[in-house]
Amino acid sequence: MLLAGDIGGTKTNLAIYSPQDGPHQxxxxxxxxxxxxxxxxxxxxxxxxxxxxxxxxxxFGVAGPVVRxxxxxxxxxxxxxxxxxxEALKLDAVYLLNDLEAIASSIPRLRPEDLQTVHPGAPVRGxxxxxxxxxxxxxxxxxxxxxxxYEAHPSxxxxxxxxxxxxxxxxxxxxxxxxxxHVSYEWVCSGMGIPNIYAFYRDTGRAxxxxxxxxxLVQVGDPTPVIVTNALSADSGCALCxxxxxxxxxxxxxxxxxxxxxxxxxxxxxxxxxxxxxILPLLMxxxxxxxxxxxxxxxxxxxxxxxxxxxxxxxxxxxxxxYGLEMHGHG
Numbered sequence: 230m231l232l233a234g235d236i237g238g239t240k241t242n243l244a245i246y247s248p249q250d251g252p253h254q255x256x257x258x259x260x261x262x263x264x265x266x267x268x269x270x271x272x273x274x275x276x277x278x279x280x281x282x283x284x285x286x287x288x289f290g291v292a293g294p295v296v297r298x299x300x301x302x303x304x305x306x307x308x309x310x311x312x313x314x315x316e317a318l319k320l321d322a323v324y325l326l327n328d329l330e331a332i333a334s335s336i337p338r339l340r341p342e343d344l345q346t347v348h349p350g351a352p353v354r355g356x357x358x359x360x361x362x363x364x365x366x367x368x369x370x371x372x373x374x375x376x377x378x379y380e381a382h383p384s385x386x387x388x389x390x391x392x393x394x395x396x397x398x399x400x401x402x403x404x405x406x407x408x409x410x411h412v413s414y415e416w417v418c419s420g421m422g423i424p425n426i427y428a429f430y431r432d433t434g435r436a437x438x439x440x441x442x443x444x445x446l447v448q449v450g451d452p453t454p455v456i457v458t459n460a461l462s463a464d465s466g467c468a469l470c471x472x473x474x475x476x477x478x479x480x481x482x483x484x485x486x487x488x489x490x491x492x493x494x495x496x497x498x499x500x501x502x503x504x505x506x507x508i509l510p511l512l513m514x515x516x517x518x519x520x521x522x523x524x525x526x527x528x529x530x531x532x533x534x535x536x537x538x539x540x541x542x543x544x545x546x547x548x549x550x551x552y553g554l555e556m557h558g559h560g
Contacts, residue, residue, distance in 0.1 A: 230256070231557070232273065232287040232320075233550035235331065235543070238304025238365060239263060242546050243276045245284060248557070252338055252550035256282060269309050270317040277318065287314070288324040288553030290331025290545045292366070294385060300325055304365060324556055326383070328545055329368035332501045333360045333381035335548030336372060336539075343541035347500075347512045348521060350535030356495030359488035362502035362539075363481060367415040367422070371492040381548075386488070387415045394483050394523065397476070404429045418480045420453045420504060427456050427473040436469035457507060478511045482520025489534045490527060497535040505538045512538055 233252075235242045241263045244255035257280055266272040269289065277284060293303045298311035314323040326334070336358060355374035362368040367387030372379040391412045393399040405412045405425060416422050430436045442459060446452045459465040460474035485498050505512055521536060522528045541547070 230282045230284045231550060231553045232277065232284045232318075233546060233553050234269075234273070234287070234289040235328065235545040235549060236269060236289055236291040236302065236305070236307075236309075237263060237328075238292065238302070241266075241269075241272060242543065243273065244546060244550065245280060245282050246550045246554065248554055252335075252547045252554060253340075255550070263305055263307075268307055270314060273314075273318055284320065286320055286322040286324075286553060286557060287318065288326065288549050288556065289314075290326055290328045290549040292328045292368070295325045295327050295330075295383070298325060300327075322556070324553055326381075326549065326552055327368075327370070329360060329362055329370035329501075330381045330383040331545045331548035331552065332362055332368070332539070333358070333370040333372050333383075333548065334552045335541075335544040336360070336381075336499055337379045338547060338551050339539065339541065339544065343539065343544070344499075344537045345506075345509060345513075345540050346535060346537050347509075348518055348534075348536040350497065351533040352497050352535050353495035353533075356497075357492045358496040359485070359492050359494035359498040361481070361485050361488050361498065361500055363419045363422075363500075363504045364502035365420045367413075367419040367484075368502065369488060371488070371494070372496070373492075374496075381552075386491075387419070388413045390414075391417050391480075392483075392487075394479070394520070398480070400433065401426065401429050401476070404433065414480070414484050418477065418484055419502075420451070422480075423453045423456055423473060423477055426476050427452070427469065430469055430472050436472050438469055439467060442467060442469070457504070461508065461510075474508065474511060475516060478508065478514070478517050479520045481505075481512075482517040483523065485536060486521045486524050486531055489521075489531055490524060494534055497537060499537050499539055501539040501544060503542070506540050506542075509538060
């Protein structure tokens, strides 16, 4: 049996899979608050102590760059090593992969109901696939065709330099450069980035901050859900929140187009992460499509690149399971 996990800064999902049932049908599954445990070893050991299945290998998707089987989690004080985990959990093998590599690994196994197409295009069979996932941070990955299957590759492209595409975005860049040493796409196009866009519109006087909204924000640790909710609400009438989310969508569309060009993603671009399913109406708008296609001479190429939003919140867990099963010849 395989133990698979999606290791996040807030929560960790663990599940056990059999080769016969595959990555969509866990035999048992549980969710844990990540910060309640000192390490993945401790968390996984507790989970395994409550199940009767004999687990012999494991695969975990982790937010952070995996180098030679070792990773320091981005949003957790955890360091993980394949050899140490294998010994501590008494398993035959342990595989660590980047969380976006895990999401990318899920894509060939996702079902039609797991996806929402926001730009249909005309995909090329066996064409490369790009993945852009705005959650707490901005994750990116891609897949290439080997001749008989798709192989996922990790990337830290979310930390590449932010490139404005209009005058307002240029002003946003100047605003952030005065406050940050380096302005990456993650500082604009993610859960961390939304408050930065909001602050830019507020502080530069482009849109006033209502008193009622200021009071809401003071009471929460993470302002992003409040901003998104009020941007989508027809009743709030909050121009500041609406402008913030509109710019976010434009930047996401532009970066999705960038990914399509960088890896020649004729097989499509998949938008993952926790934010896109929440703002689906805006991603199906002309604003997103216009930003995606705004690549000059290559706009015609991008017309044929489909864009899908991953609606299944367990895509990373499915991908980690698929990777682990494939590594043992059960893909």
